[in-house]
Amino acid sequence: MCGITGYVGGRANSVRLTLDSLKRLEYRGYDSAGVAVVKPGEAQVTVLKKKGKLGNLEAALDGLDRSGGTVIAHTRWATHGRPNDVNAHPHSDCSGRIALIHNGIIENYIGLKQTLTEAGHIFKSDTDTEVLAHLIESHLNSAGSLEGAVRAALSEVTGAYAICVVSTEEPDTIYAAKTASPLIIGLGEGENFLASDIPAVMGYTRNVLVLEDGDFAKITPEGVTLTTLSGHPLNREVFHVTWDVSTAQKGGYPHFMIKEIYDQPQAIRDTLRGRITETHGVAFPELTLPTSKLVDFNRIVIVACGTAYNAGLVGKNFYEHLLRRPVEVQVASEFRYNDPIVDAQTLAIIISQSGETADTLAALREAKIKGATTLAVVNVVGSSIAREADEVLYTYAGPEICVASTKAYVTQLIGLYLLGLYIAQEENKLGPGVVAAYVEQLQNLPEQVAEILTDTSAVQDAAKQLASSSSFFFLGRGFDYAAAQEGALKLKEVSYIHAEAYAAGELKHGPLALVEPGVTVVCLATQSALYDKIQSSVKEVKARDGTALGIVKIGDEGLNENFVDMVLRVPSTHDTFMPVLAIIPMQLLAYYIASELGREIDQPRNLAKSVTVE
Numbered sequence: 001m002c003g004i005t006g007y008v009g010g011r012a013n014s015v016r017l018t019l020d021s022l023k024r025l026e027y028r029g030y031d032s033a034g035v036a037v038v039k040p041g042e043a044q045v046t047v048l049k050k051k052g053k054l055g056n057l058e059a060a061l062d063g064l065d066r067s068g069g070t071v072i073a074h075t076r077w078a079t080h081g082r083p084n085d086v087n088a089h090p091h092s093d094c095s096g097r098i099a100l101i102h103n104g105i106i107e108n109y110i111g112l113k114q115t116l117t118e119a120g121h122i123f124k125s126d127t128d129t130e131v132l133a134h135l136i137e138s139h140l141n142s143a144g145s146l147e148g149a150v151r152a153a154l155s156e157v158t159g160a161y162a163i164c165v166v167s168t169e170e171p172d173t174i175y176a177a178k179t180a181s182p183l184i185i186g187l188g189e190g191e192n193f194l195a196s197d198i199p200a201v202m203g204y205t206r207n208v209l210v211l212e213d214g215d216f217a218k219i220t221p222e223g224v225t226l227t228t229l230s231g232h233p234l235n236r237e238v239f240h241v242t243w244d245v246s247t248a249q250k251g252g253y254p255h256f257m258i259k260e261i262y263d264q265p266q267a268i269r270d271t272l273r274g275r276i277t278e279t280h281g282v283a284f285p286e287l288t289l290p291t292s293k294l295v296d297f298n299r300i301v302i303v304a305c306g307t308a309y310n311a312g313l314v315g316k317n318f319y320e321h322l323l324r325r326p327v328e329v330q331v332a333s334e335f336r337y338n339d340p341i342v343d344a345q346t347l348a349i350i351i352s353q354s355g356e357t358a359d360t361l362a363a364l365r366e367a368k369i370k371g372a373t374t375l376a377v378v379n380v381v382g383s384s385i386a387r388e389a390d391e392v393l394y395t396y397a398g399p400e401i402c403v404a405s406t407k408a409y410v411t412q413l414i415g416l417y418l419l420g421l422y423i424a425q426e427e428n429k430l431g432p433g434v435v436a437a438y439v440e441q442l443q444n445l446p447e448q449v450a451e452i453l454t455d456t457s458a459v460q461d462a463a464k465q466l467a468s469s470s471s472f473f474f475l476g477r478g479f480d481y482a483a484a485q486e487g488a489l490k491l492k493e494v495s496y497i498h499a500e501a502y503a504a505g506e507l508k509h510g511p512l513a514l515v516e517p518g519v520t521v522v523c524l525a526t527q528s529a530l531y532d533k534i535q536s537s538v539k540e541v542k543a544r545d546g547t548a549l550g551i552v553k554i555g556d557e558g559l560n561e562n563f564v565d566m567v568l569r570v571p572s573t574h575d576t577f578m579p580v581l582a583i584i585p586m587q588l589l590a591y592y593i594a595s596e597l598g599r600e601i602d603q604p605r606n607l608a609k610s611v612t613v614e
C-alpha cells in the first residue's frame with residue numbers, strides 16, 4: 001500500500017535520495033507524501049508533509065534537501081482519515097522528538113487513542129498511525145531507552161505494520177519492525193537504506209535483507225542488528241537482487257495482473273482485519289447507521305459497473321439467501337434511466353474500486369435524491385463515492401494497477417459477505433451460532449486462496465491447450481453463475497477472445513447453436529445441490545464436439561476427467577463463499593491464455609482503470 005524509504009549514513013543529499021527512492025515506488029499509487037529528518041544536536045525532528053504528488057513535497061523542501069541527516073520518507077495510500085497534509089506521514093509524538101512512518105493498519109488504535117488522550121497526549125491527525133508515536137513517547141521513561149520504548153509500544157498493538165522510527169534521542173539510528181506489511185533493508189558501505197520494496201534501493205545497492213513477520217531491526221550507518229520483537233538475535237540471509245527495476249516493481253512477477261492475483265490472500269486478510277470479534281461475530285466500528293435502521297430496510301439495491309457489478313451479483317445471492325429480503329443489482333449506467341424503485345426504506349449499496357466511476361457516482365446521487373440510505377463499498381479512501389455516500393465500508397485491497405480487476409473483486413466479495421453477516425447478526429433472526437459458523441469459514445479463505453496459488457500447473461496446461469479457442473462460454477447455476485460472469489469478463493478483457501457467461505440452464509435456449517469444435521465451455525460445478533444439473537450441460541457440449549473445462553471442489557468426482565476434457569480443482573468452503581475460490585483459477589486462466597497470445601495484459605487495448613466519463 002504505502003511506500004516507505006529511509007536512509008542512515010553520511011550523504012549530504014540524504015533527503016533527495018529518499019525522495020528519489022520513493023519515486024521508484026510511485027507505481028503503487030499514493031495520495032500524499034512526507035519526510036522526517038534528524039541530525040545530532042537538534043531539539044526536534046524536522047517533519048514536512050504535503051497532500052498530492054511528490055512534486056508538492058519537493059517544492060516545499062526549502063533547503064532541507066541539502067541538510068544531510070537520518071531520513072525517513074513516506075507516500076501514503078489513505079486507510080484511516082482522508083488524504084490531506086495532516087494525515088500524511090511521518091507522525092510525531094507531543095514533544096516532536098519522535099517521528100515515524102507506517103504501512104499497514106493498527107486494529108486496536110481506537111482504544112489506545114482513548115487511553116493516551118486521557119493521559120494527556122494531544123492528537124493532530126485522524127490516523128491510526130499517530131497512536132504509535134504517542135505510545136512510544138508514553139513508554140520512553142519506563143523503558144529507559146528509545147529501543148525499549150519502541151518494543152514496548154509494538155507489543156501493545158494488534159494489526160499489520162511496517163514501521164520506521166527516528167528520534168533526537170539517537171539521531172544516527174532508525175528502528176524498524178514489521179508484521180504483515182513488507183519491509184526490506186538495503187545494505188551499503190557506511191550507510192544503509194530502508195524501503196517497503198526492493199526497487200526503491202536498487203539505485204544504491206543490490207544486497208538486501210528481506211524482513212519477516214515479527215522482525216525488529218536497529219539500523220545505523222555501520223550495520224544492522226536483527227532481533228525478534230522480544231529481543232532474541234536473528235540471522236537473515238542477504239539476498240542479492242539480479243532483477244531489473246521493472247521486474248522488481250512487480251515483485252519479481254512479469255505483470256501486475258499476476259502479482260495482484262498473488263496479493264489476494266493478504267488483501268482478504270486485510271479486509272477481514274479488525275472486523276471479526278473474538279466470538280466470531282462481525283464488527284463494523286466505522287458504520288454510523290443505528291442498528292434499528294440497518295435491520296429495517298425492506299429493500300436492498302446494489303449498483304456498480306464492470307467487475308464491481310459482478311461482485312454485486314454474488315452479494316445479491318448471498319443477501320437473499322441469508323436475509324430473505326429482495327435484492328436487486330443494477331448496472332450503474334442503467335440505474336438512473338430505469339426509474340428505479342428506491343425510497344427511504346431502501347439500502348443502496350454502491351460498489352466501486354476507484355470510487356470515481358462516473359456512472360456509479362451518478363447512480364449514488366440518484367439514490368440519495370430518491371431518499372435511500374447509501375452505503376459505499378470502496379477501495380480508494382477519500383474518493384468521490386466514499387465522500388458522498390452516507391456510509392463507507394472500505395475494502396483493503398491496496399492499490400490495484402492492472403486494468404483488469406482481481407484483488408479488488410475478491411475484497412469486494414469479502415466486504416459484501418461481512419456486511420450481510422453483520423445485518424444478520426444485528427437482526428438476530430438466525431439460529432445460535434449460524435453467523436459464527438459462516439465467519440469461521442470466511443477466516444479460512446486466505447489460506448485456501450493461497451493453497452490454489454501454490455500449484456498453478458494445471459491452469460497453465462489448460463491455458464496452452466485453450467489459447468486457440470475461438471470463443472468461450474462460462475456456465476454455472478446460482479453462485480456459480482455469478483462467479484461465471486466475472487470469469488468471462490476477465491478472459492475477454494485480457495485475452496481479447498469472445499467470452500460470455502450464461503446460466504447453465506439457458507445453454508439450450510440459444511448459445512448451444514454456437515457450440516462446435518474450437519469453442520470452449522467452462523462449467524462451474526461448486527454448488528453441491530446443483531451438481532447433476534451442470535453434468536447435463538456438459539453432455540450437451542460434448543455431444544457437439546465443444547471442449548469442456550470443469551471447475552470443481554477437490555474430492556468431488558462427478559465432473560472428473562471422464563466427463564470433461566480438463567478439470568481445475570479448488571478447496572471447499574460454504575457454497576455461498578465458493579465464488580472467492582472459484583474465481584482464482586478463472587483469473588489465472590485469463591492471465592495465462594493472454595500470456596500465450598502475447599497480449600498487453602496490464603493495459604488491455606481500449607480499456608481504462610477508472611472510467612470517469614459517462
Ligand code: G6P
Binds near residue numbers: 354357403
Ligand atoms: C473499469 C475497469 C474495471 C472496473 C470498472 C468499475 O471498467 O476497467 O476493472 O471494474 O471500471 O470500476 P470501479 O472503480 O467503479 O470499481
